[in-house]
Amino acid sequence: MSLQDFINDAISPWMNNEGNDSDIVLSTRIRLARNLEQVPFPTSQDQASQQKVLQHVEQEFNEQSYESFKQFQLVKMGELEPIEKRVLVEKHLISPNLAENTETGAVLISENEQASIMVNEEDHLRIQLYYPGFELSEALQQAQKLDDWFEERTRYAFDEHKGYLTSCPTNVGTGLRASIMMHLPALTITNQMNQIVPEINKIGLVVRGIYGEGSEALGQLYQISNQMTLGKSEEDIVEDLKSVVKQVIESERKAREWVMQQSGIQLEDRIFRSYGVLAHSRIIESKEAAKCLSDVRLGIDLGLIKNVSKNILNELMVLTQPGFLQHYAKKSLHPNERDWFRANLIRERLQLEQYKN
Amino acid sequence: MQCQKCQQHEASVHYTQVVNGQKKEVHLCEQCAHEEGYMNFTNESLSLHHFLTNMFPFDQAVNQQPKEQVQRDQGMTCEGCGLTYAQFRKKGKFGCSQCYETFDSYLNPIFKRVHSGNTEHVGKIPKRIGGQLHKRKEIDQLKKELQQLIEDENFEEAADIRDRIRTLKQEIAESEKGGDA
Numbered sequence: 001m002s003l004q005d006f007i008n009d010a011i012s013p014w015m016n017n018e019g020n021d022s023d024i025v026l027s028t029r030i031r032l033a034r035n036l037e038q039v040p041f042p043t044s045q046d047q048a049s050q051q052k053v054l055q056h057v058e059q060e061f062n063e064q065s066y067e068s069f070k071q072f073q074l075v076k077m078g079e080l081e082p083i084e085k086r087v088l089v090e091k092h093l094i095s096p097n098l099a100e101n102t103e104t105g106a107v108l109i110s111e112n113e114q115a116s117i118m119v120n121e122e123d124h125l126r127i128q129l130y131y132p133g134f135e136l137s138e139a140l141q142q143a144q145k146l147d148d149w150f151e152e153r154t155r156y157a158f159d160e161h162k163g164y165l166t167s168c169p170t171n172v173g174t175g176l177r178a179s180i181m182m183h184l185p186a187l188t189i190t191n192q193m194n195q196i197v198p199e200i201n202k203i204g205l206v207v208r209g210i211y212g213e214g215s216e217a218l219g220q221l222y223q224i225s226n227q228m229t230l231g232k233s234e235e236d237i238v239e240d241l242k243s244v245v246k247q248v249i250e251s252e253r254k255a256r257e258w259v260m261q262q263s264g265i266q267l268e269d270r271i272f273r274s275y276g277v278l279a280h281s282r283i284i285e286s287k288e289a290a291k292c293l294s295d296v297r298l299g300i301d302l303g304l305i306k307n308v309s310k311n312i313l314n315e316l317m318v319l320t321q322p323g324f325l326q327h328y329a330k331k332s333l334h335p336n337e338r339d340w341f342r343a344n345l346i347r348e349r350l351q352l353e354q355y356k357n
Numbered sequence: 358m359q360c361q362k363c364q365q366h367e368a369s370v371h372y373t374q375v376v377n378g379q380k381k382e383v384h385l386c387e388q389c390a391h392e393e394g395y396m397n398f399t400n401e402s403l404s405l406h407h408f409l410t411n412m413f414p415f416d417q418a419v420n421q422q423p424k425e426q427v428q429r430d431q432g433m434t435c436e437g438c439g440l441t442y443a444q445f446r447k448k449g450k451f452g453c454s455q456c457y458e459t460f461d462s463y464l465n466p467i468f469k470r471v472h473s474g475n476t477e478h479v480g481k482i483p484k485r486i487g488g489q490l491h492k493r494k495e496i497d498q499l500k501k502e503l504q505q506l507i508e509d510e511n512f513e514e515a516a517d518i519r520d521r522i523r524t525l526k527q528e529i530a531e532s533e534k535g536g537d538a
Contacts, residue, residue, distance in 0.1 A: 035454065044438040044452035122450070144481070156483050157454040160490060162468075163478025165454040169464070170471050172457075174480040204473050230468055231475020 011315050012091060012113035012130070018310070019133015023301040024249050026181045026221070026314055028135045029092075030143040033166045033175035034125040037155040041167040042104075042120045050104035053124045057117075060153045061108055066146065070111040074119075077105035083332070086323030092130070097121055115146060122167045123175075125150065134245065136178060136238045144234070163230065173230030178238050180245050183313065185220040185298045186255035187248075189267075193222070196248065204228045205244055219290035219317060224248070256302065271299035279350050284343040289320050308353045316346060360386035435459040492525045499525075 019025070035041055036056070039049045054076075062074040077085065077099060085099040093113060098105045098121045108117040118126040127150065129143045157165040163173040171177070187193050197207045208223045224245060226237050259267050274295035277284070284292075297313035299305035318324060320342045326333050329341055360368045366386035433442040437455030445451065445460060457464065465476045482490050499522050506515040 037454070040438045040453040041451060043448070043450040044440065046438070147481075148484070151483050151485060155485065158483050159454070159457060159478075161477055162457055163480060165451075165457055167450045167452075169449070169451070169467050172468065173472065173475075173478045176480070228472045228475070230472035231477055231479060233480045237480075 011311065011318070012093075014112050014114040014130055015132055015311065015314055017132045019131060019135050021249055022133040022310070024182055024184070024252050025134040025245070026132075026183055028131040028133065028139045029177075029179045029181070030129045030136075030139045031177040031179075032125075032127040032143055032147055033123040033164065033171045033177075034127065034147070034150070034154075035157040035165055035167070036124050037157045039124065039157075041122075042101075042124060043122060043167040047103060050120045054104050054106055054119055056154070057106070057108060057119050057125075061117075061150075066149050068142075069115050069146070072108045072110055072115075072117075074106055074108050077107075078102045083323060083326050087327050090318055090321045090323045094118055095121055095126075115142075117146075117150075123171070125154075134180065134249070136180070136242050136245075140176075140178070140234060140238050170227075171229050174232070174234050174237065176229055176234050176237055177225055178241050179223050179225035180241065182222050182224065182245070182248065182252075183220060183294065183297060184222055184248070184252050185294055186259050187252050188220045189259060190255050192251065192255060196251070200224065200244060200248075203240075203244070205241060218287060219294040219313070221294070221317075256298075260302065267302075268299075268304055271295045271302075271304055275299065275305060278346050280347070281343045283339045284346065285339050286320060286322075286342065289342060289346065290317065293317060293320075308350070312349070312353070316349060319345060319349070358384050360384065360389050362386075362389040433459065489529050492529055496522055496525050 015027075019028070036053055039053060040046045042050055042053075058074055061072055063071060065071045075088075077094075080088075085094070088094045088107070089096050089099055091113070093109060093116045094107050095118065098107065098118050101120055104120045106119040108119065110116070114130055116128050118128070127143060127146055129139055129146065131139045159165055164175040166172050166175055184193065187196065200207050204227050206225050206227050208225075209218065209221070224241065226241055228237070232240075274292035277288070278292045278296060293313050293316050296305060296308070297310070300308055300310055300312070319328075322333075322338060325338050325341050325345065328345065329337075333341060358368045360366050361384050363386060366389075368384035368386055371382065371384050434440070435452060435456045436459070438452030440452035440456055442460055442463065445456065451457065468476045479494075482494075499518050503515055503518045503522070506512075506518060
């Protein structure tokens, strides 16, 4: 797959598959932080050692294939235009932090974009793996295999007592961050998130709103992930997260039922109004777009809106961000122009759905 | 109430944070709050930094030590990358794997706060480095279980565990003889 493909398609190939509980869980992510033995961390700002790491990855892993991941392609930050980098950030293939490292930053991307390994981010290697839906065990297993593949040709910095050594004390030990992205409109509408979030925080997990600040999550998307990386095995970390996510899924399902029973017509009205806004508006801000997309997705999951594909939330959430908009417009856009362009793009995408049927 | 850091001015910034269910309150004067970065809520990367600097055993450890030692420790430098302890405290990031040894005596309180009281890795071990480490860790764990079983007078299971430990020890001895570590 070429760089142009990575950038052109808003939807990574893996996103087209439907995972478990995909009415609520959008994606599962596993990230492993790893560093090479006896090489200062990227945080030390030592250019020579970062070059060494980059060369090692390029020599050993660029255009190499590994099992179902197929071929990996190395993309260097220094060779990308700012808009291209922004697109990769919006697809979550790289972090904004990596995009800034134009000297030695790079990313190794698998053919289906399910795996991406950031080079010279905060740690030498950040192995990331995405799965559609709720797939924690499988994701962990595959991430471990990918890690083993790297380990065959790499000596990791590891300490008997402290585990995998990382730049940040918050990652030491397993270096594992497991995250679940969830769409929780009913829990948000019924104001239950305010109670659920502190409860989840108490047991060492973190809840964040995606694409938004603090508790007010844009598009009612939340990410739940582990905070602790030391003193617990990878399997236990994943199991604990899994049991919490299962409870949240149950609560969301109950809340959806309850809202439908209590105020079905109001909910239906809200969903179809949002559908109308997306289908007909000429100017739309990202915040409004996110809210409407969330409503429409809920409408699809509840069976109220038919003939529109479920993926629309995932896809348009990515597509309507500034980087992608500008990429599609093939020029940089003024914020006002973006709102106008965003509305066009959403309308066209919805028309495409009707065409398909 | 006095400022926890300088112990001179009246504390006017009160900050409460909950980490892993443990509530922690910080009371600082305005000047110290600025220095510690509590007054800036706009930048997100900074907020992680607050979170981290707050993890440091600064207020407890430092106030109990003589001033000379504090100064010496602040200037403690990692030979691997040149990072000083003061820089580490400020950035909240290590510069290389050697930093873990250099600042060792200060790190466990930090790890405990971030990782719910834990300081020992129990997860994956790289195969290449691992070798006998897996087995040795398993033996340590089994010994603890054995102790408990003996205390509970559960001798049947204790015998099984004892056999398992013996087998592991033999395996280690054999592979060390063979030089296949």
